[in-house]
Amino acid sequence: MDQDHTEYRAARDDEIEACVELQHQVFRPHEDDAPDRYRSYVRDDPSYRPGLSRVALVEGRIVSHLRIWERVLNVRGTTLKAGGVGSLLCLPEYRGRGIASGVLADAERFFLEEGYDLGLLFTIIGTPYYDNRGWTPLPLPTFSATPNSPLVEERVGRGVDLNLDDHLDVIRNIHRVECDSSTGSCERTATYWNDGPARLRGMFPRTGVEVDGRLVAYANWEDRPEGIWVTEAAAIEGCGAAIVTLAETVVSAASGGAIEGSLRRDNPLAACLGQMSEMSWSVHDEMMVKMTDWARLDSRLSSVGVDIGPAPPKSRSDTDSFWRVLFGCALTEDRDTVWWDRLGPCPPLFYSWADIF
Numbered sequence: 001m002d003q004d005h006t007e008y009r010a011a012r013d014d015e016i017e018a019c020v021e022l023q024h025q026v027f028r029p030h031e032d033d034a035p036d037r038y039r040s041y042v043r044d045d046p047s048y049r050p051g052l053s054r055v056a057l058v059e060g061r062i063v064s065h066l067r068i069w070e071r072v073l074n075v076r077g078t079t080l081k082a083g084g085v086g087s088l089l090c091l092p093e094y095r096g097r098g099i100a101s102g103v104l105a106d107a108e109r110f111f112l113e114e115g116y117d118l119g120l121l122f123t124i125i126g127t128p129y130y131d132n133r134g135w136t137p138l139p140l141p142t143f144s145a146t147p148n149s150p151l152v153e154e155r156v157g158r159g160v161d162l163n164l165d166d167h168l169d170v171i172r173n174i175h176r177v178e179c180d181s182s183t184g185s186c187e188r189t190a191t192y193w194n195d196g197p198a199r200l201r202g203m204f205p206r207t208g209v210e211v212d213g214r215l216v217a218y219a220n221w222e223d224r225p226e227g228i229w230v231t232e233a234a235a236i237e238g239c240g241a242a243i244v245t246l247a248e249t250v251v252s253a254a255s256g257g258a259i260e261g262s263l264r265r266d267n268p269l270a271a272c273l274g275q276m277s278e279m280s281w282s283v284h285d286e287m288m289v290k291m292t293d294w295a296r297l298d299s300r301l302s303s304v305g306v307d308i309g310p311a312p313p314k315s316r317s318d319t320d321s322f323w324r325v326l327f328g329c330a331l332t333e334d335r336d337t338v339w340w341d342r343l344g345p346c347p348p349l350f351y352s353w354a355d356i357f
Contacts, residue, residue: 006099008106011053011062016042018062019053026089037200038087041067044196051114054107056090056099064090064099066107069357071120072187074179075326076346077304079187083111083292085121086357104133111292117300119290122356130288134316136323137285138184138349143270145259145277147251156241157211159249162218164194164204170215171205178234182264182350183328203354205232207249209242217246219269220354221261227254230261231353233269247272262353287351289323307342 011019020038028034042048047070056064069084085107090100111119123130127137162171168190179185193204208218217235221228230250235243247269250259263270265281273279291297294312301308308326313319318337324330325339329349334340 005058006097006102007057008102009055009057010051010110011055011065013050015055015062016053019055019065022062022065022091023087023089026091027087040196040200041087044199046191046195051110054103054110056103056106058094058099063094064088064103066103067357068107068110071355071357073120073351074185074187075183076301076306076343078300078306080117080297080300081115082118082120082289083107083114083116084357085119101133108290108292115296116292117297118292121288122286123288124286127285127288134319135288135290136320138287138289138323138327138329139283139285140262140287140349140351141265142262142282142284143260143273143279144282145273145279147254147259147273147277149276151244151247151272151276154241155245155248157209157216157245159245160208160210160215162205162208162215167208167215168193168204171208171218174215174218174234174236177236178232178264178267178352181266181347183347184349184351186351186355188355197357201354202231207246209239209245209249211239211242216242217268219246219250221250221253223253224258227257227259228261229353230259230263230269233263233267235268239268243268243272247276251276264348264350286356289327291319308339309342 020035023038024034042053052068054066054068055062065087066085067087069086071082071084073080073082085104088100088104108119121130121135131137172188172190175188192198198204202220202222205218205220208215210216216239219230219233221230233246250269250273259273259277291312298308298310313322321334321337322339324334325337325343327349328346330340
């Protein structure tokens with residue numbers, strides 16, 4: 001408890017309902033079913049454990065909250081355990097007193113104590129708030145496509161609706177191919193695909209393409225008033241013209257509206273849409289990372305022959321360069337740093353929209 005009588009700690013199990021109501025009040029006050037969503041984030045998530053809900057109390061009242069999401073990222077031949085920051089909030093009447101920042105700092109101490117390799121978050125309020133607290137933004141690709149020329153090549157395979165009972169194992173195998181094509185992809189256990197938060201996000205893909213009875217590709221999207229937002233697409237190597245069948249399914253789902261989303265630039269579906277559309281690429285910098293323990297990260301990476309050295313970055317700009325190089329999204333100026341000399345290139349950064357918490 002600090003001098004302002006604000007207490008920072010883990011939420012007790014009997015305080016979870018208060019945390020649910022707090023999120024309802026701040027994030028979705030006009031949605032009657034919002035409490036079910038926030039309750040599911042805890043009660044229907046097998047990875048949830050005591051300590052992952054952090055709170056601030058003033059005179060015994062919970063006034064600020066943060067939910068930690070555990071993620072495992074594929075980075076340069078190994079996996080890194082990330083502590084994800086989500087649902088950071090503070091009641092309006094308590095803002096401007098540094099309480100939310102205190103909850104964030106409390107979570108960062110928890111990351112250190114629990115042995116996380118890094119902190120991870122996805123901001124919806126812009127980057128300055130977190131940037132000022134030592135978090136580094138990493139750019140992820142987004143696209144916008146307007147179909148204007150159907151492909152003339154022969155269609156291969158047939159579109160199929162997907163379901164967990166019949167397709168989970170093969171979907172996981174295809175997803176593995178996509179993960180191996182990038183840096184920063186999120187590992188998914190079998191239960192991850194269908195736990196409460198995954199169902200709320202609509203994670204399991206809607207449609208796929210079968211060739212000779214074998215599923216070779218899939219895609220998923222969110223319906224939006226102006227069209228669709230593609231959240232994920234993956235295909236086995238050598239699926240060939242089957243990806244055209246998948247692309248036509250996606251175009252049809254948009255019903256003439258906008259086709260936007262976030263995919264790797266060299267994702268097979270993105271490449272196919274690029275051939276049949278006016279397509280533009282941009283980036284979003286909602287993904288941000290922060291160091292927890294340099295020695296631990298060094299040990300983790302050195303176990304697979306990746307040498308980041310014994311000394312952490314000496315400045316904020318040096319820190320930002322380190323993260324961009326490590327995750328495969330180096331800027332031109334980053335190639336003049338010691339981190340580029342030590343680490344060199346790697347597959348480009350990509351973290352699926354479907355895994356954002």
